[in-house]
Amino acid sequence: MSRVPYAFVVGKEHGNAMKWILRYLHGTSDLRLCFGGDKPTLVGYSNSDMVGDIDSRKSTSGYLIKFAGGVVAWQFKLQKYVALSTTEAEFIAITEACKELLWVKKFLQELGFVQDKYLLFCDSQSAIHLGKNSTFHSRSKHIDVRYHWIRDALDAKLLELAKVHTDDNGADMMTKIVARGKFEACYEIAGLAITFT
Template sequence: KHILRYVRGTTNMGLFFKRDGTRRIVGYSDSSHNIDIDDGRSTSGHIFYLGSSPITWASQKQPTVALSSCEAEFMAATEAAKQAIWLKELLKEIQSIEEKVILRIDNKSAIALTKNPVFHGRSKHILKKYHFIRECVENEQIEVEHVPGKEQKADILTKPLARIKFKK
């Protein structure tokens, strides 16, 4: 019943793709720290835009328990980086895209982890596979930027949103 009511109430909503001339890939990555009360795992989400149109998005539970929101955001950013590299290579075959992908994250500590290859006491426990994003930043495949939480477009993929923010 709930799903049918939702579908009936959202028939006038949809995704619109428009050509705006921009060929830059911009992604947003977010996580919700310890949202699952049963196992303590966080949820990751990312969405990528080509110009102003969303072209891919994903939401999934993280495979490892994060000990902080910074760690959860860092893990989510790494998953987004993998998608960004794949997406850039795919789009290179279709059209010329030479610019690096921009990945927007709303956690400044996680951004600092992506740019600093030195291990610190607070990050040494993070599984090595999640440090892939550091290599992408170092090789200038991805540029990580801060985005204020209110402008984080991946928020919808990690937690329930208020009606006003959902309609945005």
């Protein structure tokens, strides 16, 4: 083979996207994850959009998990099932974030950092209520049982769900396009800071 596959620009849009990515990487080269604080705590932020993928009609879940002020885990991905409401999409996102928080908690325990309970922030009051309320309603009975195990975590006092204003939700940048000011606020929440070398 005489040429490397994909070593060329496919179209003008791809070339423009590549230039944008390179400018972004150059402009953020001074950003660093910063950890610190008197008492390192584990905290998470969860968010979801509604029908973010126009073709499949699926929503996107996103979460950030912080320890000692800096992000240690993050993810955004398309949900496996089509959510029938914003509440359901947010509830699925909460569950995914909770699973990751539980894993990070166990990992940190092996390293000697013990924390009895962790806090998960979400900007959907109705999704938080759905997680705390064990009664099935006509609006939630269709939600796959795999997402309802979060109630056991709440009952066992392993997790606390808390409402956060959307302006203070660091996971917002994971699920939707946000303005520059909001993006910078999400950076700050994630523990990213400009350092001078």
